[in-house]
Amino acid sequence: MAQPKVLLTRRWPEAIEARLGEVFDLTVSRDDLPLDADQLKAALRDYDAVLPTVTDRLSAPIFDVASPRTKILGNFGVGFSHIDLAAASARGITVTNTPDVLSECTADLAMTLLLMVARRAGEGERELRAGKWTGWRPTHMIGKKVSGATLGIVGFGRIGQAMARRAHFGFGMKIVVQNIPAVAPETLAEFGAEQVGTIDELLPRCDFVSLHCPGGAENHHLIDASRLGLMKPDGCLINTARGEVIDQHALAQALWFGTIGGAGLDVFEGEPDIPYALLGADNLVMLPHLGSATRETRDAMGLRVMENLVAFFEGREPRDRVN
Ligand code: DGY
Numbered sequence: 001m002a003q004p005k006v007l008l009t010r011r012w013p014e015a016i017e018a019r020l021g022e023v024f025d026l027t028v029s030r031d032d033l034p035l036d037a038d039q040l041k042a043a044l045r046d047y048d049a050v051l052p053t054v055t056d057r058l059s060a061p062i063f064d065v066a067s068p069r070t071k072i073l074g075n076f077g078v079g080f081s082h083i084d085l086a087a088a089s090a091r092g093i094t095v096t097n098t099p100d101v102l103s104e105c106t107a108d109l110a111m112t113l114l115l116m117v118a119r120r121a122g123e124g125e126r127e128l129r130a131g132k133w134t135g136w137r138p139t140h141m142i143g144k145k146v147s148g149a150t151l152g153i154v155g156f157g158r159i160g161q162a163m164a165r166r167a168h169f170g171f172g173m174k175i176v177v178q179n180i181p182a183v184a185p186e187t188l189a190e191f192g193a194e195q196v197g198t199i200d201e202l203l204p205r206c207d208f209v210s211l212h213c214p215g216g217a218e219n220h221h222l223i224d225a226s227r228l229g230l231m232k233p234d235g236c237l238i239n240t241a242r243g244e245v246i247d248q249h250a251l252a253q254a255l256w257f258g259t260i261g262g263a264g265l266d267v268f269e270g271e272p273d274i275p276y277a278l279l280g281a282d283n284l285v286m287l288p289h290l291g292s293a294t295r296e297t298r299d300a301m302g303l304r305v306m307e308n309l310v311a312f313f314e315g316r317e318p319r320d321r322v323n
Contacts (some may be wrong), residue, residue: 004048016302019304044068045237060087074305081216085323097321101300102292105164110240113264117236119143122285141249150174150208155213164191203230215242225250234261243269
């Protein structure tokens with residue numbers, strides 16, 4: 001039987017591309033740029049499997065292709081809010097993602113942002129590199145203590161729990177959780193965590209708030225001006241989930257007017273474009289969507305997509321099907 005035709009929309013780790021090439025008739029998008037609407041439509045028309053990433057916007061109109069050849073979208077990443085699942089299902093296309101393998105590294109990065117914001121690490125480094133450091137003094141760049149502080153976690157799935165583990169056992173933080181559906185008491189007990197019913201209850205109680213909920217329409221601007229107004233005046237907001245979860249305009253205002261203490265963002269609405277108002281905010285640490293960006297994790301993500309694909313084309317149910 002002919003090998004299935006598979007398209008990688010971006011470059012993947014070399015070793016994984018090589019392994020995919022042994023099993024499939026593989027095409028790699030050599031210029032490593034996000035595919036535009038026409039290219040995505042052509043991909044659905046011409047390939048048995050398309051392996052997209054967060055940079056490929058597979059909205060409903062993209063699936064409007066006369067006779068799509070694609071039977072599976074093997075997303076390289078756990079988040080899939082860039083794929084219209086209903087439209088994919090309507091065309092009989094299976095969608096899979098890569099859970100589990102990136103939880104640890106994404107939580108590591110959320111903790112990195114939390115520490116950087118609390119201890120003003122971005123500001124400090126900028127000052128030093130600009131040649132503006134005049135030496136040690138007792139009142140210089142005073143931050144906020146992390147150990148023993150209260151961390152609110154919105155979304156208590158795999159990554160939220162990995163964050164709680166780091167914060168609670170590594171830094172003695174108290175954990176407050178909000179999740180839909182409610183979290184089982186035995187899971188909360190693992191982290192000595194307390195559960196609240198709503199985000200509005202969680203925000204005023206926390207020194208730090210870390211977002212680990214899915215993106216997409218259901219959580220669009222979940223953190224808006226009124227919710228930012230519920231945070232403590234020195235509270236810090238961390239986002240490694242999806243950019244659309246925060247109203248960036250409202251966040252910029254809160255940072256500029258000092259109604260919250262600071263923020264750490266790894267994801268942005270409309271990335272890679274960053275609003276000008278955010279770029280100038282000193283109490284904000286920004287990273288270019290690096291959550292899963294370690295050699296080990298990116299290899300593991302690639303292998304997880306491959307496992308899903310092999311199962312699918314052997315007629316088995318892929319373990320990470322999301323539609
Ligand atoms: C993920 O896996 O969701 C990362 O954010 C990359 O898309």
